[in-house]
Amino acid sequence: DQQVKQNSPSLSVQEGRISILNCDYTNSMFDYFLWYKKYPAEGPTFLISISSIKDKNEDGRFTVFLNKSAKHLSLHIVPSQPGDSAVYFCAAKNNAGNMLTFGGGTRLMVKP
Amino acid sequence: GAGVSQSPSNKVTEKGKDVELRCDPISGHTALYWYRQSLGQGLEFLIYFQGNSAPDKSGLPSDRFSAERTGGSVSTLTIQRTQQEDSAVYLCASSLVWTGVITGELFFGEGSRLTVL
Numbered sequence: 001d002q003q004v005k006q007n008s009p010s011l012s013v014q015e016g017r018i019s020i021l022n023c024d025y026t027n028s029m030f031d032y033f034l035w036y037k038k039y040p041a042e043g044p045t046f047l048i049s050i051s052s053i054k055d056k057n058e059d060g061r062f063t064v065f066l067n068k069s070a071k072h073l074s075l076h077i078v079p080s081q082p083g084d085s086a087v088y089f090c091a092a093k094n095n096a097g098n099m100l101t102f103g104g105g106t107r108l109m110v111k112p
Numbered sequence: 113g114a115g116v117s118q119s120p121s122n123k124v125t126e127k128g129k130d131v132e133l134r135c136d137p138i139s140g141h142t143a144l145y146w147y148r149q150s151l152g153q154g155l156e157f158l159i160y161f162q163g164n165s166a167p168d169k170s171g172l173p174s175d176r177f178s179a180e181r182t183g184g185s186v187s188t189l190t191i192q193r194t195q196q197e198d199s200a201v202y203l204c205a206s207s208l209v210w211t212g213v214i215t216g217e218l219f220f221g222e223g224s225r226l227t228v229l
Binding site for chain 1: 116143145147153154155156157162168203205207209213215216217219220221222
């Protein structure tokens with residue numbers, strides 16, 4: 001049973017436009033959500049996070065939105081740049097544990 | 113080094129052989145995690161260490177998989193009698209306990225790519 005799902009395996013966006021990556025979860029015990037970015041042949045790197053007590057967190061071109069009632073979060077990148085092309089993983093932590101549960105990832109391609 | 117170090121970066125082995133994968137976490141990070149990513153799949157949790165103990169082994173896929181950590185630092189993931197379905201990138205991550213508990217941020221190594229022929 002996948003507790004964290006990213007239903008779009010890939011997304012293609014034109015440079016300068018907005019990229020929206022989506023993530024759904026099922027476990028209501030999740031209290032912290034993170035996005036990681038992964039380039040080929042590298043480990044994932046932390047991008048941005050949000051606590052369950054908030055509905056929005058912004059860091060430069062990256063904004064994460066959390067809709068707890070819908071158990072849905074999204075990552076907005078604006079404006080998108082070719083260097084943003086990577087696989088993006090959504091992850092969640094529950095309030096009782098230390099591990100992160102990851103989604104399957106979405107490959108973002110930003111075209112020049 | 114400053115980051116999480118994993119070795120080997122690539123390992124090709126024959127079915128039935130044993131393999132050992134090594135992880136050297138960031139100095140001072142007491143929590144250590146093993147994940148794997150199979151082709152086209154997401155990150156699958158395997159095991160978590162707090163110091164030298166493993167409070168959560170729930171992700172190990174079979175009894176052919178084992179892991180240990182010594183001195184609160186280096187960890188070794190061992191896969192016995194490897195099978196083709198074990199082929200994946202094995203990722204190690206570490207975190208400060210406090211950071212890991214509150215924010216969940218993990219610092220990943222570059223991974224060890226295992227190919228079982």
